[in-house]
Amino acid sequence: MMRLPSFRLLSPRSMDDVTVALADDPASTRLVAGGTDLLPNMKRRHQSAKTLVSLRRVEALRGIQGDGSSEVRIGAGTTLAEICRSDVVKSAYPGLHEAVSSIASPLLRNMGTLGGNLCLDTRCSYYNQTEEWREAIGYCMKECGDVCWVAPGSSRCWATSSTDAAPLLVALGARVKLDSVRGSRVIPLEDLYADDGIAYLTKERDEILTEVLLPSSDKTKTTYLKLRRRGSIDFPVLGVGVALVQDDAGGVEDVSILLGAVRSQPTRAKAAEDRLRGGALDDDAIAEAAQLARKPAAPLENTDFLARWRGAMVEKFVARALTSLRGR
Amino acid sequence: MSDYSLEGQSPGGRRQDLKLIGKAYRRVDGPAKVTGQTVFADDYTAPRMVFMKLKRSHLPHARIVGIDVEKALAMSGVVGVLTGRDMPDTFGILPVSQDEHALCPDVVRFVGDPVVAVAALTEDEAEEAMRAIVVDYEPLPTIGSVQEALNTPEPRLHEYGDEGNVHKRITMEFGDVEAALKDADLILEDDFFYEGNTHLPMEQHATVAVPEPDGKVTLYSSTQTPHYLHKALTKVLGLKASHIRVIAAPNGGGFGGKSDPFNHEICAAKMALKLGRPVKITLTREEVFYCHRGRHPVQMHMKTGFTKDGRLVAQHLQTALDGGAYGSYGVASTYYTGALQTVTYKLPKYRFDSIRCFTNKPPCGPKRGHGTPQPRFGWEVQLDKAAHALGLDPAQLRLKNLVEPGEVTANWLKVGSIGLRKCIEAVVEGSGWNERYGKLPFGRGLGLACSSYLTGAGLPIYWNHMPHSGAQLKLDRSGGVALFCGETEIGQGSDTVIAACVAEVLGIGLDDIRLCVADTDLTPVDLGSYSSRVTIMAGNASIQAAERAKELIAEAVAQRLDVPKGRLVFADHRVFDAGDPETGMSWQEAVQCAESLHGTLGTTGSYTPPRSPGRYRGAGVGPSPAYSYSACVVEVEVDPDTGLMRVEHVWMAHDVGQCINAASVMGQIEGSIYMGLAEAVMEESAFKRLPKNRSAALVHKIPSMLDYKSPTFLDMPKMSSYVIEDPDPNGPFGAKEVGQGPLLPMPPAVANAVFDAVGVRVDQVPIHPHMILDALAAKAKGRPPRFGPGAFPAFDFGTPLKVPTPDEGGDGKATNPEEAGIRKDQGTMPETSNTGGPRR
Numbered sequence A: 001m002m003r004l005p006s007f008r009l010l011s012p013r014s015m016d017d018v019t020v021a022l023a024d025d026p027a028s029t030r031l032v033a034g035g036t037d038l039l040p041n042m043k044r045r046h047q048s049a050k051t052l053v054s055l056r057r058v059e060a061l062r063g064i065q066g067d068g069s070s071e072v073r074i075g076a077g078t079t080l081a082e083i084c085r086s087d088v089v090k091s092a093y094p095g096l097h098e099a100v101s102s103i104a105s106p107l108l109r110n111m112g113t114l115g116g117n118l119c120l121d122t123r124c125s126y127y128n129q130t131e132e133w134r135e136a137i138g139y140c141m142k143e144c145g146d147v148c149w150v151a152p153g154s155s156r157c158w159a160t161s162s163t164d165a166a167p168l169l170v171a172l173g174a175r176v177k178l179d180s181v182r183g184s185r186v187i188p189l190e191d192l193y194a195d196d197g198i199a200y201l202t203k204e205r206d207e208i209l210t211e212v213l214l215p216s217s218d219k220t221k222t223t224y225l226k227l228r229r230r231g232s233i234d235f236p237v238l239g240v241g242v243a244l245v246q247d248d249a250g251g252v253e254d255v256s257i258l259l260g261a262v263r264s265q266p267t268r269a270k271a272a273e274d275r276l277r278g279g280a281l282d283d284d285a286i287a288e289a290a291q292l293a294r295k296p297a298a299p300l301e302n303t304d305f306l307a308r309w310r311g312a313m314v315e316k317f318v319a320r321a322l323t324s325l326r327g328r
Numbered sequence B: 001m002s003d004y005s006l007e008g009q010s011p012g013g014r015r016q017d018l019k020l021i022g023k024a025y026r027r028v029d030g031p032a033k034v035t036g037q038t039v040f041a042d043d044y045t046a047p048r049m050v051f052m053k054l055k056r057s058h059l060p061h062a063r064i065v066g067i068d069v070e071k072a073l074a075m076s077g078v079v080g081v082l083t084g085r086d087m088p089d090t091f092g093i094l095p096v097s098q099d100e101h102a103l104c105p106d107v108v109r110f111v112g113d114p115v116v117a118v119a120a121l122t123e124d125e126a127e128e129a130m131r132a133i134v135v136d137y138e139p140l141p142t143i144g145s146v147q148e149a150l151n152t153p154e155p156r157l158h159e160y161g162d163e164g165n166v167h168k169r170i171t172m173e174f175g176d177v178e179a180a181l182k183d184a185d186l187i188l189e190d191d192f193f194y195e196g197n198t199h200l201p202m203e204q205h206a207t208v209a210v211p212e213p214d215g216k217v218t219l220y221s222s223t224q225t226p227h228y229l230h231k232a233l234t235k236v237l238g239l240k241a242s243h244i245r246v247i248a249a250p251n252g253g254g255f256g257g258k259s260d261p262f263n264h265e266i267c268a269a270k271m272a273l274k275l276g277r278p279v280k281i282t283l284t285r286e287e288v289f290y291c292h293r294g295r296h297p298v299q300m301h302m303k304t305g306f307t308k309d310g311r312l313v314a315q316h317l318q319t320a321l322d323g324g325a326y327g328s329y330g331v332a333s334t335y336y337t338g339a340l341q342t343v344t345y346k347l348p349k350y351r352f353d354s355i356r357c358f359t360n361k362p363p364c365g366p367k368r369g370h371g372t373p374q375p376r377f378g379w380e381v382q383l384d385k386a387a388h389a390l391g392l393d394p395a396q397l398r399l400k401n402l403v404e405p406g407e408v409t410a411n412w413l414k415v416g417s418i419g420l421r422k423c424i425e426a427v428v429e430g431s432g433w434n435e436r437y438g439k440l441p442f443g444r445g446l447g448l449a450c451s452s453y454l455t456g457a458g459l460p461i462y463w464n465h466m467p468h469s470g471a472q473l474k475l476d477r478s479g480g481v482a483l484f485c486g487e488t489e490i491g492q493g494s495d496t497v498i499a500a501c502v503a504e505v506l507g508i509g510l511d512d513i514r515l516c517v518a519d520t521d522l523t524p525v526d527l528g529s530y531s532s533r534v535t536i537m538a539g540n541a542s543i544q545a546a547e548r549a550k551e552l553i554a555e556a557v558a559q560r561l562d563v564p565k566g567r568l569v570f571a572d573h574r575v576f577d578a579g580d581p582e583t584g585m586s587w588q589e590a591v592q593c594a595e596s597l598h599g600t601l602g603t604t605g606s607y608t609p610p611r612s613p614g615r616y617r618g619a620g621v622g623p624s625p626a627y628s629y630s631a632c633v634v635e636v637e638v639d640p641d642t643g644l645m646r647v648e649h650v651w652m653a654h655d656v657g658q659c660i661n662a663a664s665v666m667g668q669i670e671g672s673i674y675m676g677l678a679e680a681v682m683e684e685s686a687f688k689r690l691p692k693n694r695s696a697a698l699v700h701k702i703p704s705m706l707d708y709k710s711p712t713f714l715d716m717p718k719m720s721s722y723v724i725e726d727p728d729p730n731g732p733f734g735a736k737e738v739g740q741g742p743l744l745p746m747p748p749a750v751a752n753a754v755f756d757a758v759g760v761r762v763d764q765v766p767i768h769p770h771m772i773l774d775a776l777a778a779k780a781k782g783r784p785p786r787f788g789p790g791a792f793p794a795f796d797f798g799t800p801l802k803v804p805t806p807d808e809g810g811d812g813k814a815t816n817p818e819e820a821g822i823r824k825d826q827g828t829m830p831e832t833s834n835t836g837g838p839r840r
């Protein structure tokens, strides 16, 4: 059997205890929420920690507040299953419901949390492997090596952002609250991410993500399309999250199109948004926007499926997402 | 999700005389399995047990320069290590491929080849110690494919084999194929590729070895072949066979992946003897991918001639197998990529050439269908192409060419019953084929394919005259019956099969039978759960033992009741006079009568397959007491915009001869659909190299269950199963196999359905969406509407072994063994068959 390395486990109940524990030795301490990402990674020994701080007993991190007519707040420790069951999410943010219910499998959603999903380590088929396998390739830059095996000429890591919730939440304009012993701050979720497979989060190591704040859903239509091999379990090889506000005539008042799993961060298809904003949402506009959306995607050979095919699918999926929202 | 129908094809419909056989009933191992009480190998534990880990090579090919275990030995909890020096003798499943060491003594041949075994008080300590072992290597050049193996005759991976890195070369011809092809109206030549894949059993291999005070050792292991493991242990440990006991725990799935003796099993036994303590090892999922023995990647070139009206003229098939680093069953696999090409459709002339090459990858071996799904894929796709070219219906084309019952094929295989016509008719009707094929909207399609499979290999793996399967019954005054049989339950339901055979003969219930199975000390030898042999061989052996017990009891009861023996009926837990059912006694009283008359009661039964007519070198692979048949229709939905495909519905008919347990038959059909679908659309054992200027790595791409894609429930189509019962004279109650056959037609049926849906051919599996898109793009540009492999590797097969066919008046022997370079000492499979006939 694959074994976990040994570590110290802290299980505080209060937020203060969490931030203090994190501040003590941020470099070798990690938060564990559902553990569905961290623990497999620790078994394979590409993530490690002397101390784990469990968030399971911190009640303040759980729950969904608000009804969508004004801001909705989701605690970072809320499980994905709870979010799937939430009527508020279903009715006010159907795209978020689609995204979250496509994550992993029912059992994993019972354990996995929204905070863990947003902070999910980036993935790569040269990295999400056992210690023995990585030794066989001589490791890569994301760990202790000096080369990126996917793009050997590159000076950076291209591991893919694989969270299903983030693209849709960024499209929605969600913000996140970060707490530490040094205080607390709220930033747009989009700013939490950096396009770097190693330093993919901009937050400090002693900061904890405590809540996700969703703007009122008034007029905003959302959808999420996910591409993966199988009907369940699989991480996305492409995610398309769209938030759309239409004027009374059906024209595009505002639109956000975010691509998941094609770079190291959720990626905004800005040229596509610009093409649509202020115009009609007709077939031509959708086709042109979809074509423009392909540009910022940089799929590489480090997930399931051929990269060139995944790239071609960006256009198809963006077009499908926009077309489906137009009809809603 | 699925529906099911049973159809008897024997003259009088389904057999009415059987009480249990043929019905659907609960498996004898069912309650324990569903309540979590089955004791699998990893569940065994023993006082003072220690845990073992294997240090495996991280290089694909290298010479071992030094091994440093000092640091590991000094670590807390560590109790011992073993290296290759401790077990110098080689082993391997086939006598002709004894090329494995329990631990590599000097060369490692793939990433995952084991070098050191270490044991410690806890699994954690063993793992840490394993990581602390340092092995120094001198890297050697690596081979990643058949083509590379042909380009790189030196250095050789092994010192044996036909030449360079070609492990096995075969060429044989039955009738003059080229001459026959001159008369063909249509000749199709195609290149196909079938990617390798693995068994993916839920249970990871596990072994517990327990030393005994008198120097003996007992092994509990998840193995499909306790008898062959016993032989390998005897060889490597250097103990008397009678001092080693192997007990096969119920396997949590095998599919062929637990049919070889494995390094970890031998190391556990050696370590237990060395330490005088029980030793456990349970592999990680990654290690299971390295044990492998899965489907060989096979490239194929198939040239077939047809007449205008769709009759087969002749075929020349060439196959090239990527064997991985060791022999395993590979020589047999190589023969199997050609042997069964003749048992479905009448192929008057046939030539078969094949090579198997060594590569620096985990060894390939037998997976469900062993060597035959690959040529079956090419064959059934090519038939679809022929039907199209000739303007014939694919189902009609097949019906025209069916082998006749009792026929001897061009390559000298004797077929028994064949219910394929009924199978085809069932799926044609069920799927609405005649109304819908070729007429569905663009993007939707139907595909048809058939297949045939062995019901047990006609020859054992090592040459001997002993039975392939034995059973022993012990009966006493309690009325209980103990059934001893070497057969191994791997989830396929074989425990239930042998119990049902005995219960049927004796007229008692399954719950009256105590099973003792798969224990080399206590049970008569059975060769193992492979080649779909258990129902026919252990079933027939059990029936023979039961018939003999029945005879003993009948004799005693006849005396006591003063009724002629021949009039006694055994049914409903009673033995009674057929003429006057009131005159009789309970089963228990009947056994007591017999025990009083004969003394202690015990009987045996055994089974050896009949002799096959082939007498040429290579004729040992392919013969079987009976062949099963399947036909299937698949309906797919293909999105021409993305290439994404979904299999919507599968209609599968299977000629099983006679159901032993109808519920298990259905389970095997559905399980085969699942596995065949997986191979058609996603599963692949892919390997990757890194940029050559920076690294010599050659690794399994995805040795994990998340990333090695196998379908989930949500990916399963609706299934309609049809059971056709065309009893075979050699089968127990007429039964034939069902464990492997229904997998075979799935991949070609899917490929044929894609063609019906969008008009392009994908000549390889698994079929990925980009392949469909690429083929569509090719079509749009006016190029051949196909995605598939390039040309077959250039290789000189030399002069084929020529064997005249039965139609040509042959006698089953080759006419030119010297010319074809067959030497007495070079053989791989025994040239002549055994003495045959059931043994008394």
Ligand SMILES: Cc1cc2nc3c(=O)[nH]c(=O)nc-3n(C[C@H](O)[C@H](O)[C@H](O)COP(=O)(O)OP(=O)(O)OC[C@H]3O[C@@H](n4cnc5c(N)ncnc54)[C@H](O)[C@@H]3O)c2cc1C
Pocket: A030, A031, A032, A033, A034, A035, A036, A037, A038, A039, A040, A055, A076, A077, A080, A102, A103, A104, A105, A108, A111, A112, A113, A114, A115, A116, A117, A118, A119, A120, A121, A162, A163, A164, A165, A207, A208, A209, A210, A233, A234, A235, A236, B706
């Ligand atoms: C088989 C399998 C399939 C999966 N499929 C998908 C999928 O399809 N889509 C998908 O998006 N994910 C998938 N996942 C990943 C994972 O299950 C989910 O992303 C889940 O939401 C992670 O949440 P968690 O609470 O379990 O995270 P954990 O494993 O507990 O934590 C993940 C990371 O986030 C950090 N973290 C956790 N909470 C916080 C916080 N509040 N503040 C700051 N940092 C925090 C942890 O330190 C850790 O680095 C899959 C996982 C598996 C094992």
Ligand code: SF4
Pocket: A123, A124, A125, A126, A127, A140, A141, A142, A143, A147, A148, A149, A150, A151, A156, A157, A158, A159, A197, A302
């Ligand atoms: S993208 Fe490159 S550096 Fe990053 S994990 Fe993959 S191989 Fe390593």
